[in-house]
Amino acid sequence: MLAGKTALVTGSTSGIGLAVAQALARAGAKVMLNGSRPAADAEALRVELSAEAGVEVGYTQANLAEPASARALVEATIAAFGSVDILINNAGIQHVAAVDAFPDHTWDLLMAINVSAVFHTTKAALPSMKAKGWGRIVNIASAHGVVASPFKAPYTASKHAVVGFSKAVALEVAEQGITCNALCPGYVRTPLIEKQVVDQAKVHNMPEDRVIREVILAAQPTRQFVEADEVAAFAVFLCSDAARAVTGSVQLIDGGWTAR
Template sequence: MTDLNGKTAIVTGSTSGIGLGLARGFASAGANVVLNGFGDAAEIEAARRELDALGAGRVIYDGADMTKPDQIEAMVNSAVAEFGAVDIVVNNAGVQTVSPIEEFPKDRWDMIIDINMNSAFHVVRAAVPGMKARGWGRILNIASAHGLVASPFKSAYVTAKHGVVGLTKTVALEVAENGITCNAICPGYVLTPLVEKQIPDTAKARGMTEDEVKRDVLLAAQWTKKFVTVEQLAGVALFLCSDVAENITGVALPVDGGWTAA
């Protein structure tokens, strides 16, 4: 298991779903972890306490709004003040809307681009100077199979995730000689609250039942016919933060049951 004792990780969008699973993995590996996201305050505190007890590091919560660049910068600065450094950033925050392009709500387009793509830029921009000064850093951008291929009715999400992959490659080249790696993890479908919420919308848009959406849409392209798990994604993330992965950078790594291989 990767040992991250003494390291500090910020995981955006980590109060539920994939992000919480990733944060649990980092906490178990001994890292200090900054949780971030929205939700019920009592539930977030319960999750923070649970993760705090898993390893040698401490777990804190920062409610920075990922649509607000000043709050994002303040979150990074606060983590540095609390722990002395930010060594790992995991840009995971995401939202989704499923709609035909001609009906796509303009405000949802802006929100999806801000949260899914622009926030990653702002987190990286704020964290890289400290990583360069210490000569070590790991940047993980949670993209998607939709960062590599498209699906109908998800124009904003697909656009944002393709942008995240492009950002990953560019940053990787810029920081390659500074002991910093930057990679994207591209999951297939994980049965998270985000995915479960889009099933009824997809069913309506395609004129299908919800069970048909799961079988014939979500898992249709995943040749394993299995949903990806958050534990599997956490394992991949920890590997990319390990010393043996120091020459893996600029990669968009599919974890998608063979979806993008076909």
Template sequence: MQNGTRAALVTGSTSGIGLSIAQRFAAGGYDVAMNSFEADADVAEIVAAVAARGNGRVRYFRADLADAVQAHGLVGAVIAEFGRLDVLVNNAGVQKVAPVEELPPADWDRIRAISLDSAFHTIRAALPGMAARGWGRIINIASAHGLRASPFKSAYVATKHGVVGLTKAVALEAAEKGVTVNAICPGYVWTPLVAEQVRDQARVHGLSEDRVVREVMLAPQPTRQFVQPEEIAELAAYLCGDAARSITGSAISIDGGWTAK
């Protein structure tokens, strides 16, 4: 740590929600560890653009979070680079839309491994150091689907419910250690992942992509608007502040009113 700078790791942070969170933390003066499975050269411009937003160090750590060894080792690599890890944001996730009887077991395994198992492995590696220093923030990006279900998303819904449960359990364990653990549960956010879902849903429902957006994707959200990635980033930044020290074990919805119904 340099001059009191806190270090944050954001998994799955070269696009979408994760990228917005990395950008927000960099602008806030954090040392930021970005992560994806892409080759270093393929993300060099993205990492440089994030670094340009602040004065802290920004580094890229390649790891396939479907692999337990790489997921656990990612935290160790970040600590070796920055000297500590103060904020962990488990954002990495994948999606597959299909009826449960048509969902390949390999897709189930990969969705679970990336969306749920990797959060366990990174938390397990990061929590001891946070607890030893008496301060830490763990933020798991869950989903409205961690609180509600939708058809054709059995693996995603199951794993996001699991993320919420993991959040609550670890929050109780860390409650007296100065470490808060929360889940952010977004509704539909316009990201590359959602764009892919639109195409999949169009295929499953036999609708045009425009109709999928109006009649399927945004139908549950009373605002009829996509959540923007920057909104998630601002909430993550707030949860890392001292004013949020009593918020722990929470599944915080940011979903245009979806789960209010």
């Protein structure tokens, strides 16, 4: 489906990003991984994915809080594979606190990674896409790009910004064979969430299955986690020729959360 294409996936050594990278590789795309794993672990992951999918896979570290580093990540992908045809902006961080107790430096870091890095990687990748007359940008936002939750004001603001940015980029490149969409998952089963389940079970003194249904997934009507592989499959579709007319959209995969 994506043979001959090159994909850069930020934050792709675990969780959603890794699932997306794996799915793109299995669809035939060369993939540049990115993350902060130790070099040996990252190399093992790169080799494993390349062997499994039968495509070239690279790995580049980048401090996405730094604009120059975000741009360098794109440049490294172009140097390794010749182009960036697919850009998946997945890297992100979250911190939960009331607004009046939220650390200033954490706000700055969250905005740098969740929002500014999306701008810098997109800006750096667009010339390569324009030169080929084909490109796919998928920004992994969140259901919090559409609705809000208390004590997550900065994260909510950042994801709303990503949604708006995606729409504007889509309009700018609509006639150049490039699409840009925001993919907005609800609660996804990841190692980070699984740790939260354990912690919340202790806090609320209740079994983990009740924590999942009554605390973590209280806003998600299906009472089931979205699986990372489901998000990945959606992302691959958005990168395919079948999604040529899908651009500037907000694609929700949230178990009905935002239907309320």
